[in-house]
Amino acid sequence: MHFSRNVTTCRVDFGRTEVIDNTLNPDFVRKFILDYFFEERQNLRFDLRLEKPLTGIPGKKCGTIIVRAEEVSNCRVRSVMLQFCGNKLDKKDFFGKSDPFLVFYRSNEDGSYTICHKTEVVKNTLDPVWQAFKIPVRALCNGDYDRSIKVEVYDWDRDGGHDFIGEFSTSYREMSRSQSQFHVYEVTLLSCLVDTELSFLDYIRGGTQINFTVAIDFTASNGNPSQPTSLHYMSPYQLNDYAMALRAVGEIIQDYDSDKMFPALGFGAKLPPDGRVSHEFALNGNPQNPYCTGIEGVMEAYYQSLKSVRLYGPTHFSPVINHVARYASAVTDGSQYFILLIISDGVITDMAQTKESIVNASSLPMSIIIVGVGPAEFDEMIELDGDEERISSQGRYAERDIVQFVPFRDYIDRRGNHILSMARLAKEVLAEIPDQFLSYMRTRGIKPGPLPPPYTPCPPPAINPLLTRRVSRI
Structure with a gap:
């Protein structure tokens, strides 16, 4: 028997039961779990399929399907x-x-x-x-x-x-x-x-520390920050896309970080005083201590960097991934887990190196969130996501999926409600983090620390x- 559900104008297929031979009164073992929505009418369809065609007789009852439902x-x-x-x-x-x-x-x-x-x-x-x-x-x-x-x-x-x-x-x-x-x-x-x-929360309550790192794209393709057309433009009236993405994700993740101290990095800019190009610089200007206090501290460091650095290029992801991976590789006992948020506007210019970095990081306690801002095509970032095909580099495949990519434009509210836009973005980009976290802990056999009873x-x-x-x- 085949089971499906109508959602608006399309049909969602939930699968089929097992086949039971030689009986007109089958009692199927397989169960189906559905999400229940009070505000929706959820129509269910059952298709009965036999090895031989079944021809119904008009006006004659050909059997009954009994469905038992119970809240899980x-x-x-x-x-x-x-x-x-x-x-x-x-x-x-x-x-x-x-x-x-x-x-x-x-x-x-x-x-x-x-x-x-x-x-x-x-x-x-x-x-x-x-x-x-x-x-x-x-x-x-x-x-x-x-x-x-x-x-x-x-x-x-x-x-x-x-x-x-x-x-x-x-x-x-x-x-x-x-x-x-x-x-x-x-x-x-x-x-x-x-x-x-x-659960994810069992580990958090058991003492696992979440370490959140931000990496922001400062390449010239973002436009001159002093111009309203720039993705980095600091309007006195509203946040730009970078700031919205940073605040949306950061304000949720910071609740799982006990000390609220976040490293904040930039890449693709020329730095003062000598104009050298860096793909791994501290937003607060202190490479020995790139930590910022809370998301507000990260926001402040981001705005200060826009005033002091010169946007340049190219767009390299691998240095900031390797930066976080170095720390993650030193703590593999489950006591810490690292989340890297990369916000960028365009094409990745070190794709081969980025893939290699992701494959290497896939065995570490680490996840990578990539938010694409602006109108560019993000085909390469979609490839890094790994949902359709597992990432590989030089014949090696990623041990697990650690990347979640989301284009911010898909979640911007058309009526200009920035709070709603940020909520939609945060929900999407953080959806995979608990499963990625648990997959690492389970494959390593790591149990959470002592929990409250x-x-x-x-x-x-x-x-x-x-x-x-x-x-x-x-």
């Missing part, structure tokens, strides 16, 4: 790995033994049951050991650890008429505690391994004891 609750336990075995199950086949399998059902709020998992069939045995399987706890009990879970035991038949052996009931809490019971006719829980969901209705499981359930037979 938040659950800190992400998934659980379970393994069961059977002992002395009933013999149902005339020739040979049984071919047993288990079917798991989650109880619903209305008292009904919804299938949530089927094990594989173990052929010709009364003492099966089923393979361990991983299932989201949300699918098993929707976060209610005491909700009843029904397990049915069947003997598989080729024609689909599986013989019922028996059933038992348990709960996630009971399985996670591995409470032991023993009976002559039994299904035994061999192991219960819990995978707890760790959270409320949890389920204590950590004890894995060693076995849970055995009596099978009620017919």
